[in-house]
Amino acid sequence: MSPVRPDRLLRELAALWVSLGREHQEGDGQGVLRACTMTLFVLADEADDPSAIWETMAALMPDHPARAVLVRLARGTGRALEARVFAQCWLPFGQRRQICCEQIEISASDAALADLPPVILPLAVPDLPVVVWCRCPRTFASPELPRICAAAGKIVVDSRAMGDARAVLPTLAARALAGPALADLAWTGLTRWRELVSRVFENRSYLEGLPGASEVSIAFTGDQPPTPAWYLAAWLEAGLRQAGGAARHRFEPLAGEPAGEIRRVAFRGAGPGISIAFTAAGCAESRTGETVSRMALPPASDYTLLKEELGIPGRDPIYEKTLSAAARLAVS
Amino acid sequence: MENPFQDPLRFPRRVPECAVTIFGANGDLTRRKLAPALYRLFMDRRLPAGFAVVGISRTPMSDDRFREKLRAGVAEFLDGGPFDESVWSAFAQGIFYSHGDIDDSATYARLGARLAGIEQARHTGGNVLFYLSTQPSQYAPAAAGIGAAGLNHGSGWRRLVVEKPFGRDLASARDLSAALQRVFPESEIYRIDHYLGKETVQNILAFRFGNGIFEPLWNRRYVGHVQITAAESIGVEGRGAYYEEAGALRDMIQNHLLQVMATVAMEPSATFRAQSVRDERSKLLRSIRAMEPAAVRENAVAGQYGPASIGGEDVPGYRQEPGVNPASHTETYAALTFFVDNWRWAGVPFYLRTGKRLPKRVTEIAIQFHSAPLAIFDGEANSPNLLILRIQPEEGISLKFLSKRPGQGMTLRPVSMDFNYGSSFGERSPSAYETLLLDALAGDATLYTRQDMVEASWAVVEPIRKAWDEVPTEFPNYAAGTWGPAAADAMLARRGHAWRRP
Numbered sequence: 043m044s045p046v047r048p049d050r051l052l053r054e055l056a057a058l059w060v061s062l063g064r065e066h067q068e069g070d071g072q073g074v075l076r077a078c079t080m081t082l083f084v085l086a087d088e089a090d091d092p093s094a095i096w097e098t099m100a101a102l103m104p105d106h107p108a109r110a111v112l113v114r115l116a117r118g119t120g121r122a123l124e125a126r127v128f129a130q131c132w133l134p135f136g137q138r139r140q141i142c143c144e145q146i147e148i149s150a151s152d153a154a155l156a157d158l159p160p161v162i163l164p165l166a167v168p169d170l171p172v173v174v175w176c177r178c179p180r181t182f183a184s185p186e187l188p189r190i191c192a193a194a195g196k197i198v199v200d201s202r203a204m205g206d207a208r209a210v211l212p213t214l215a216a217r218a219l220a221g222p223a224l225a226d227l228a229w230t231g232l233t234r235w236r237e238l239v240s241r242v243f244e245n246r247s248y249l250e251g252l253p254g255a256s257e258v259s260i261a262f263t264g265d266q267p268p269t270p271a272w273y274l275a276a277w278l279e280a281g282l283r284q285a286g287g288a289a290r291h292r293f294e295p296l297a298g299e300p301a302g303e304i305r306r307v308a309f310r311g312a313g314p315g316i317s318i319a320f321t322a323a324g325c326a327e328s329r330t331g332e333t334v335s336r337m338a339l340p341p342a343s344d345y346t347l348l349k350e351e352l353g354i355p356g357r358d359p360i361y362e363k364t365l366s367a368a369a370r371l372a373v374s
Numbered sequence: 375m376e377n378p379f380q381d382p383l384r385f386p387r388r389v390p391e392c393a394v395t396i397f398g399a400n401g402d403l404t405r406r407k408l409a410p411a412l413y414r415l416f417m418d419r420r421l422p423a424g425f426a427v428v429g430i431s432r433t434p435m436s437d438d439r440f441r442e443k444l445r446a447g448v449a450e451f452l453d454g455g456p457f458d459e460s461v462w463s464a465f466a467q468g469i470f471y472s473h474g475d476i477d478d479s480a481t482y483a484r485l486g487a488r489l490a491g492i493e494q495a496r497h498t499g500g501n502v503l504f505y506l507s508t509q510p511s512q513y514a515p516a517a518a519g520i521g522a523a524g525l526n527h528g529s530g531w532r533r534l535v536v537e538k539p540f541g542r543d544l545a546s547a548r549d550l551s552a553a554l555q556r557v558f559p560e561s562e563i564y565r566i567d568h569y570l571g572k573e574t575v576q577n578i579l580a581f582r583f584g585n586g587i588f589e590p591l592w593n594r595r596y597v598g599h600v601q602i603t604a605a606e607s608i609g610v611e612g613r614g615a616y617y618e619e620a621g622a623l624r625d626m627i628q629n630h631l632l633q634v635m636a637t638v639a640m641e642p643s644a645t646f647r648a649q650s651v652r653d654e655r656s657k658l659l660r661s662i663r664a665m666e667p668a669a670v671r672e673n674a675v676a677g678q679y680g681p682a683s684i685g686g687e688d689v690p691g692y693r694q695e696p697g698v699n700p701a702s703h704t705e706t707y708a709a710l711t712f713f714v715d716n717w718r719w720a721g722v723p724f725y726l727r728t729g730k731r732l733p734k735r736v737t738e739i740a741i742q743f744h745s746a747p748l749a750i751f752d753g754e755a756n757s758p759n760l761l762i763l764r765i766q767p768e769e770g771i772s773l774k775f776l777s778k779r780p781g782q783g784m785t786l787r788p789v790s791m792d793f794n795y796g797s798s799f800g801e802r803s804p805s806a807y808e809t810l811l812l813d814a815l816a817g818d819a820t821l822y823t824r825q826d827m828v829e830a831s832w833a834v835v836e837p838i839r840k841a842w843d844e845v846p847t848e849f850p851n852y853a854a855g856t857w858g859p860a861a862a863d864a865m866l867a868r869r870g871h872a873w874r875r876p
Contacts, residue, residue, distance in 0.1 A: 233384045237419075240379035244388050244422055246499055249377055277379075284378035335423050350384070360381050 046125045046148065048164035054127045055144050062129060062142060076142055077107035080173055080352070081166040085190070087178040088116035092147070095177075099145065100130055101345045106352040109144045109167050113158065115178055118151040123161065125149075155186040163193055171195045171355055175348065179204045191222060198351050200227040201269040202302060208372045211272055215369035223357040228269040229364070230347040234339055235304055236277065238318045238326060248330060251313030253286040259308045261294035261319075264301030269368075274304060276367035277360075291371075389815035391424035392501035392530070393492050395485065397476065397516050398508035399429025399440070403537065405447030408507065411807035413448045416465045417458065420812055424496035426468040428488055432475055440471035453805055468496065476512050482523030489525070500529030503814055506536050514553035521557035535564040535814050538629050539620065540823070543839070544832040551825045560825055564814045569630040570637075570821040571806030571813075574769040578637045578739070579651075581763070581771065588761075589642070591743065592718075598758060599723045599871055600638065601740040602631055605732035609679070609690070609854070610706070614697030622708040623676075623842070626728040628835040632659060633823065634765075635724055638739055639714055648820040652827065659830035663713045670841035672868070677707030677859040679731040680850030689731065689854045703846045706730040709862035710838065711869075723869060727862060731854035736876040737765040751776075751786050760874075769803070770794040 059076060082102075086095055092114060099110045131142040146165060150158055166172045174194045176182050181190075182199055191197055197217075204210045218224040243249045258278045262271045275291035282289045289311070296305055308317035314331025321327045326339035340346070380388070394412070396404055415421050429440050445466065449457045472488050474481025493500050504520060506513050513536055526532050534554065541547025554563050569575055582589060591597070604626055610617045617625065633655070640654040665673060681691040692698060692706050707729030714724065743759040760774040771793045779785040804812075813821055851859040857873065866872055 233381075236379065236381060237385040240377060240381070240385065241388060241422065243377045243379055244390055245424075245497060246390070247497070249375055252375075252378075281378035285375065338419075354383055358383055360383065 046123045046161050048161055051125055051127055051146060051165060055146075058127060058129050058144070059142075062131070076144075077103075078109055078143065078167055078170065079106060080108045080171045082106075082108040082110045082352070083162060083166075083172070083174045083190075083194070084110065084112045085174065085176045085178050085181045086112060086114055087180065088114050088149070090114070090177060096145070098344045098348065102348055102352065103130060103143045105349055107143050108173075108352075109146070109165070111146045111148065111162060111165055113148045113150060113162065115155070115181055116149065116151045117180075118153060120151050120153060123148065123150045123154050123157060125161075152180070152184075155181070155184055155190070158186070159189040159192065162190065166193050173198060173352060177203075188221065194222050195355070196223040196225060196351075197221070198225045198227065198348065202228045207267060207269040207272055210269060211365070211369040211372045215366050218362055218365055224365070225351045225354070225358065225361065226269070226273075226365070227344075227347040227351070229273050229361050230350050231342045232270050232274055232277075232304070233350060234326075234342075235274065235307065235318070238328060238337060238339070239278070239307060242316055242318070242328060242330060245330075248313055248316065249285070252282065252309075254311050254313070255282055255287050255289040255309045256311035257289050257292055257309075258282065259292045259294050259306070259310070260304065261296050261306040261308075263296050263298040263303045263305060265295055267293045267295075268302035270302070270304055272368040272372050273364055274307065276371055277364045278307070279371075280363065280367060386418075386420055389420070389422060389425075389812065390501055390530075391422045391496065391498045392503060392815060393426040393428055393489060393496075393498050394503045394505055394811075394815075395428045395430060395489070396505045396507055397430050397512070398506070399471070400431035400433050400443070401507055403507045404429070405443070406451045407805075407807045408505065408811070409444040409447050410451045410453065411805055411811055413452065413462065413465055414455075414805070415808055415812060417455070417461045420808075421815075424468070424498055426470065426492045426496050426498060428485065428492065429469070429471045430474060430481065430485060432473060434473045435471060437469065437471050441466045441469045444469060476508065476516050476519060479519065479522060482519045482525060486523050486525055489528075493529070498530065501531050502528065503533045503535060506534065510537075510539055514550055517554045517557045526557050531562070531817065532558070533562045533564060533814060533817070534558045535566055537566055539624055540565050540629070540828050541832065542619075542624065544829060544836050547828050547832050551828070555825075561819070563825075564810075564819055564822040565824070565828060566810055567629050567633050567821075567823050568806040568810065570633055570823070571808075571810040572765060573803040573806075573809070574763070574765045575634060575637060576809075576821070577769075578634075578763060579646075582638075583642050594718065594720055594722045596743050597719075597722055598742045598744045599725060599869070600635075601725045601742070601874055602634055602638070602727070602738075603740075603874070603876055604631055604634075604728040604737045605734060605857075605876065606728075606730050607732060607735045609692065609731050610695050610698070612696065614695045617706070618698055618702060618704050621704045622706055622728050622730070623835055623839055627708055627710065627726060628831050629823070631726045631728060632662075632831040632834060633827075634739065635662075635712070635726065636827075638741075638763075639719055639724070641718070646820070648818055648822075651820050652822075652824050656824060656827045656830060658714065658716075659827055659834070661714050661716045661719075662830075662834045663715050664834060665837050665841075667837070667841050667844075670838050673711035673865065674838045674841070675707075675709040675859060675862040675865055676705035676842050676847045676849075677709070677729060677852050677862065678702070678704065678847075678849035679706050679729075679852055679854045682854040682856075684855040691850050691854065692730075693850065703849060705842065705847070705849075707732075707852060707858045707862075709858060709865060711865060712834070723871070725866060725871070725873070727858065727873070729852075729858050732857055733855055734876070735767060738876055739763040739765070740874050740876075742871075751784055757786075757788050768794065 125148045127146050129142045130145055172193045173196045174191050175198045201210045260271050260274050306319040316330050318326055318328045324340050326337050328335050472484050492498055506516055520526050541550050636655040636658040640658040643650045643654045678692050682689050693700050693702050709727040712724040741761040745758045762772045764770045773791045774788050776786045777789045779787045
């Protein structure tokens with residue numbers, strides 16, 4: 043039997059609020075403000091550094107105050123489950139009242155996965171969205187995941203950690219069709235690249251040349267195209283088709299570390315030579331004919347990627363279309 | 375053809391390459407509001423790479439000197455983040471200056487040449503937004519100059535943004551509209567009311583029309599009265615000469631507060647398109663009952679602050695402020711009772727008040743619902759529910775209702791359920807000028823006022839102005855640091871109501 047009971051965890055949370063309220067009223071007299079806009083379940087491997095995950099959660103809280111539940115999953119056959127509750131507070135700049143969010147950490151073994159849904163589902167804050175960040179590829183493949191995610195409106199994964207892109211993309215596409223909204227941090231990480239491409243074609247003269255593009259090349263580090271490269275190819279081809287063009291993509295593997303990073307996107311035949319290239323950490327260079335402009339391409343972190351994803355509460359139709367097209371490209 | 379690579383869910387709306395031409399570029403508004411807002415938009419990557427600013431004013435100066443002036447303004451007045459020198463240097467490459475008198479045709483010839491050069495160099499596609507940040511008397515001559523030089527037409531779009539005040543009365547507002555419309559079509563004229571750009575004023579629309587539970591209560595059957603307060607704790611702060619001409623009625627009521635009232639009371643718009651939303655606002659403004667002279671005496675109170683000691687500091691009265699006539703009859707406070715003649719609001723008083731040197735800076739809307747029809751509890755039991763939409767300084771929404779006090783017996787106590795904008799959404803809210811400038815560049819006029827709206831609000835305010843001018847109130851009639859003249863309290867008391875203490 044599981045020693046972790048959700049009603050006890052909820053009582054502990056309630057007691058935590060009472061004590062926080064007393065503590066602050068006796069201190070600065072301001073009390074604390076509870077902020078909560080969603081429940082965020084994080085499914086992580088035991089090997090993942092929990093303090094790094096909580097740091098990411100802490101950074102997210104001001105933008106997306108949530109009840110955060112970290113489930114750390116250990117390989118093993120023992121059906122162990124443990125939990126602790128705590129709160130994280132911060133003082134917004136210029137304000138006198140602290141804002142606090144609830145945090146719960148649960149440790150479970152893989153063998154106890156089946157025991158997990160009845161424990162974690164009651165912990166979801168009633169009537170608010172539930173998001174599951176599945177950091178652990180092993181759990182994503184588990185048959186228990188649909189039960190764990192029963193209340194979730196959105197599941198966030200990172201396909202870059204899930205192995206061969208050609209195999210992963212069709213799996214994700216099938217999941218996206220069947221279950222709650224799916225988000226892939228590999229796609230999220232392309233936002234700035236896509237924004238830079240879009241920005242070039244805000245200029246009417248370049249936009250008018252777009253249907254004439256004969257090829258779009260995508261350069262990446264490593265031997266095999268990673269999922270972001272497939273996503274980018276599918277998205278660019280769709281845009282070109284929408285503009286009345288028919289250009290296809292070409293992948294260009296490059297030497298360099300780390301593998302799996304996008305390094306350049308170039309359009310051939312679309313007016314003056316148009317390319318966007320990574321130049322150095324945090325920078326990109328956009329070339330349109332003779333004109334060169336430098337722009338920021340800040341490195342993505344779990345925090346920046348999740349912050350963006352949590353800002354999109356429902357389905358993302360552009361991602362879903364791109365995922366489906368990328369899956370087709372990957373198996374063709 | 376639309377750019378097929380846009381993704382509005384992921385990256386913000388982009389505006390096309392364009393030039394913003396600011397008339398009155400050497401003035402306070404440019405330094406304090408416009409330049410910081412444009413810099414912030416540039417920093418947040420909301421502006422295109424080829425974006426340009428052309429400043430125009432009478433003082434001769436070089437592009438570099440103008441850039442330096444703007445830089446100082448941005449560094450001083452930038453809101454919500456540190457000034458970044460590298461961002462500024464990229465932004466400054468698109469800043470230019472051209473001097474000249476607004477009445478001189480050579481000014482526009484020079485401007486035309488400058489804009490043509492910028493179009494070539496920065497690929498702006500001929501898109502130009504003219505921003506009139508001058509003295510109001512120069513709006514019509516500036517528009518005429520633009521038209522005479524043919525700058526109102528080009529290879530791209532041409533738009534005109536006009537700052538308040540839009541006229542001094544109904545006739546002058548109509549004259550000004552006619553003068554502007556000789557040069558620009560009404561659809562390209564953007565009359566700015568920065569209150570409408572405030573995030574929380576926009577949130578009124580989200581609150582009313584994005585939720586299903588409030589709108590059924592939003593009518594005469596459930597709402598007893600509405601109070602809209604825009605209080606300032608400061609005085610005229612060196613703007614005495616301007617304020618002498620304006621007064622609280624023209625400065626705040628005719629534009630900001632009537633627009634807020636229209637947003638609170640308008641009918642649901644069929645779509646969120648500019649035309650549709652503005653049609654509803656306009657309809658509401660036209661439904662506000664104009665006051666007869668006798669009604670003005672009953673439903674309008676003017677005030678002017680006198681000297682006082684606040685927190686041990688002596689604060690001058692309005693008549694003692696620099697630039698103010700020592701016998702001035704300009705009101706620094708106005709409290710009004712309006713009625714909306716439509717089925718939704720018939721008989722519901724809308725109390726509006728605004729003033730300078732009030733106890734605190736606060737802008738909020740309080741919707742007071744009818745009390746429960748039968749009081750079965752003692753004590754506080756008859757206290758009506760109150761919904762408060764706080765616009766500044768701490769944006770949010772509160773709902774006041776009654777709750778049983780713990781313990782024996784049935785004692786009720788009012789409690790407040792609060793939503794605080796800042797704690798639920800950690801991200802910075804854009805300033806009103808950022809929102810409005812971006813909207814104008816994108817061609818979205820939803821948050822701008824239209825000629826018919828301006829005229830409708832002048833039609834509401836003009837009889838009050840006239841009555842106050844004919845029978846001046848004895849001033850000063852409230853001490854600095856208090857909530858206004860006693861007559862304003864009496865105005866509400868006649869209907870059994872009282873002002874909230876925000």
